[in-house]
Amino acid sequence: xxxxxxxxxxxxxxxxxxxxxxxxxxxxxxxxxxxxxxxxxxxxxxxxxxxxxxxxxxxxxxxxxxxxxxxxxxxxxxxxxxxxxxxxxxxxxxxxxxxxxxxxxxxxxxxxxxxxxxxxxxxxxxxxxxxxxxxxxxxxxxxxxxxxxxxxxxxxxxxxxxxxxxxxxxxxxxxxxxxxxxxxxxxxxxxxxxxxxxxxxxxxxxxxxxxxxxxxxxxxxxxxxxxxxxxxxxxxxxxxxxxxxxxxxxxxxxxxxxxxxxxxxxxxxxxxxxxxxxxxxxxxxxxxxxxxxxxxxxxxxxxxxxxxxxxxxxxxxxxxxxxxxxxxxxxxxxxxxxxxxxxxxx
Numbered sequence: 454x455x456x457x458x459x460x461x462x463x464x465x466x467x468x469x470x471x472x473x474x475x476x477x478x479x480x481x482x483x484x485x486x487x488x489x490x491x492x493x494x495x496x497x498x499x500x501x502x503x504x505x506x507x508x509x510x511x512x513x514x515x516x517x518x519x520x521x522x523x524x525x526x527x528x529x530x531x532x533x534x535x536x537x538x539x540x541x542x543x544x545x546x547x548x549x550x551x552x553x554x555x556x557x558x559x560x561x562x563x564x565x566x567x568x569x570x571x572x573x574x575x576x577x578x579x580x581x582x583x584x585x586x587x588x589x590x591x592x593x594x595x596x597x598x599x600x601x602x603x604x605x606x607x608x609x610x611x612x613x614x615x616x617x618x619x620x621x622x623x624x625x626x627x628x629x630x631x632x633x634x635x636x637x638x639x640x641x642x643x644x645x646x647x648x649x650x651x652x653x654x655x656x657x658x659x660x661x662x663x664x665x666x667x668x669x670x671x672x673x674x675x676x677x678x679x680x681x682x683x684x685x686x687x688x689x690x691x692x693x694x695x696x697x698x699x700x701x702x703x704x705x706x707x708x709x710x711x712x713x714x715x716x717x718x719x720x721x722x723x724x725x726x727x728x729x730x731x732x733x734x735x736x737x738x739x740x741x742x743x744x745x746x747x748x749x750x751x752x753x754x755x756x757x758x759x760x761x762x763x764x765x766x767x768x769x770x771x772x773x774x775x776x777x778x779x780x781x782x783x784x785x786x787x788x789x790x791x792x793x794x795x796x797x798x799x
Contacts, residue, residue, distance in 0.1 A: 489797035491762055494780070495528050496791045501784030505771035505792070506548040508555075508570070513773060515782055515792055516545025516557065525559070527573065530780070530792065537573040539566055546625075547591050551599065560588035563603050582606040584618060585641065590625040595634035598654040600627050602636055609654045616649060616657040624649065628672050630681060630705060639668040639689060646685060662703065662710050666690055671735075673727040679705055682753070684722035684735050687715055694721040698737050700753060714758055719749070726772045728799060734761070734779065736769025742786040743767035750781055750795070762795055774799065 495502075495515060503518040503525075513530040520543040526535035527545060539545065541559035549556040555573070557566040563581040568574055581589045581603025591602040599610035602624055607616035616636075618624075624638030636657070637648035646663030663669065670685035681703040688697035698719035703710045716722070716737055725735035733753040739745045748769045750761040766783035773780045779795040 487797040489762075489795065492794045492796075493791050494530055494794045496789060497526070497528075498789050499787060500526070501766075501768075501786060501788070501790030502782040502792060503544040503770050503784065503790075504546055504548045505773055505780065505782040506550065507773040507775055507780075508550050510570075511775060513775060513780060513792075514548050514555070516548050517790060518544040518784055518786075520544065520561075521787075527557075528792075537568075537575060539575050541566075543588070546588060549592050551592070551594050556592045558589040558592045558601065560590075563587060563589045565589050565592055565601055579608065579610075581608055582614065582617065584622070585620040586623055591627045591636075593627040593629075595627060595629045596632065596652075596654050598634075600634060600636070600654050602627050607636055607649065607657060612655055615651075615655050618649075622649075622659070623668070626669075626671055628674065630674055630678055635672075637669045637672060637683075646683075663687075663701070667699070668694070668721075670721060670723040671725045673725045673733060673735075675727065676731050681705065682725055682727070682733055682735075683710075684725045686721040687712070694741065696720060698722045700725075700735065700758070713753065716751075716758075718747075722769075724769060724771045726774065728774055732799070734772055736772060736781065738769060739767040741768070744785065744788070746785075748783055750779070752798075761798060762793070764791070764793065766791060 500517045500519050504516040507513050515528045517525045519525040525541045525545045527537040529536050542562050543560035545557050546560050547558040565579040566575040567578040582605040584605025586604040588604050601608040605619050606614045609615045624636045627636045634651045634654050635648045646667040646669040647661040649657040651657045667687050668685045668689040669683050673682045683701045686694040686697050687699040688695040698716040698721050700713045719737040720740040722735050737749040746765045748764045752759045764783050766785040768784045771782045777799040781793045784790045
């Protein structure tokens with residue numbers, strides 16, 4: 454960065470001190486763009502990384518997938534050793550910051566764990582009902598209410614089970630658009646992607662959104678917020694995703710879903726994030742528990758996908774941004790997990 458500015462200042466000096474004739478024809482050289490650099494900042498063997506979040510104080514926390522072991526670990530970027538361990542059975546699936554607390558939604562026993570910030574002494578807060586799938590998959594503050602998503606229910610803190618869907622749906626993430634709360638995923642009844650929506654986090658209504666065999670796995674809401682960018686798969690059959698990672702956009706004003714791109718060679722995409730200035734990044738996964746390298750970070754430029762980086766692991770599970778850097782949490786099942794820091798892109 455210092456060298457770039459040195460070149461720029463030298464150009465300005467030449468522009469101001471050159472010969473009088475033709476001096477105004479001189480254009481200072483542009484500041485060159487920095488080269489992209491990718492660094493491994495956290496690594497674990499025999500387990501892998503499943504979840505990641507950036508806290509309001511700037512700390513980045515990462516949770517592990519531990520199966521067949523019982524104990525998952527929580528790491529903080531910058532620390533070599535884990536800062537906490539939790540007996541969860543499979544994975545720390547989601548990490549959320551909420552009103553001075555850290556919340557962990559965990560597979561496969563449906564447990565929600567909570568601790569205060571900087572304490573990392575977790576206690577069991579709630580156990581959610583199982584459905585066709587077992588686990589607690591998300592916990593988010595929506596419309597002022599703490600909403601928890603389990604394998605067989607939506608649970609609203611202070612009210613209890615507000616939607617008991619049993620084996621009929623596979624929903625794993627919650628988010629808010631304007632004054633509507635959404636819990637999204639897949640309907641086994643209709644074999645397509647969609648979401649539960651609510652205006653109060655108590656009364657939920659399912660809506661089919663995607664085509665047959667589509668499944669939503671993550672969303673990012675545009676800054677306006679007219680658009681919802683969604684990732685997942687366009688080929689979810691027999692309980693598995695098949696060779697059809699997909700990016701869609703949903704227009705909230707007219708209520709239409711448009712497929713932007715389908716990526717053959719990747720089974721699904723399970724994470725998507727938007728920067729503060731509106732850039733869209735998402736991760737393509739080769740396959741669940743796949744041993745094939747090649748998980749890929751992609752940017753959607755508004756017209757087409759732009760490949761940013763390809764990794765040695767099969768899955769990208771989460772993306773966060775900090776200090777003009779991108780962090781990607783990856784996993785290679787039962788082999789290793791890594792968090793990559795990428796500079797020179799933002």
